[in-house]
Amino acid sequence: MSEEEMVTSVxxxxxxxxxxxxxxxxxxxxFTTPVNGMGPVFAHLEEHLKFQVGLEREGVMFAAGPMWSDDEQSWEGExxxxxxxxxxxxxxxxxERDPMHTSGARSFQVRPWLINxxxxxxxxxxxxxTFTLA
Known part of the structure; x- marks a missing residue:
């Protein structure tokens, strides 16, 4: 194995x-993940969505949405x-301001993402x- 192949970060x-x-x-x-199942997620969903729309209106939000299970058949709250x-x-x-996180319904991880x-x-x-997004 070459030295370049062994590099794990740049x-x-x-x-x-x-x-x-x-x-x-x-x-x-x-990335946001449920802490105690779906009950607390649903309990705070309406507040969370209002918060998200507010971020969208402020121009802070780029995109957001649920992440399906790997088989694409269900939502596990992520x-x-x-x-x-x-x-x-x-x-x-x-x-930290998201109602899902302030309530403890979800935990989160933030990762920097460079769009190239x-x-x-x-x-x-x-x-x-009318308009269509492709």
Whole structure:
């Protein structure tokens, strides 16, 4: 095994340099997991969704939603929220305000996420005043 094959991490600066021609948009993914089953999650779901919509209206929310089980047949209460923040500490502060977390219904982990590749397609039909996300 070569020395390069044995490397388990690379400094962020090296990744930034290697992808310098790409988007390099820093966001933060909040992974949220139930602590005591689904009962507490459902008890705080309405407050949580209001909080999420507030983040969306403020321009903080990039995307959010439930994470299905691996067989795609059920929901076990997990979710992911991606936010715009100036730092991981700021993203943690956002997550700490979520009613799911203040109530103890869920715990969370925040991971920095650098967007380099991808596409977003929006179709806007003027005549019907409708749009489609692809």
């Amino acid at each position: 400094p962020a600066a090296g990744v930034m340099e290697a992808s310098r021609a790409m988007l390099q948009k820093q966001l933060y993914a909040i 979710g992911m929220v991606v936010v715009r923040a100036a730092s991981r500490q700021e993203a943690i502060a956002i997550a 590749e991808g596409t977003l397609t929006v179709r806007l039909d003027y005549s019907s005043q």
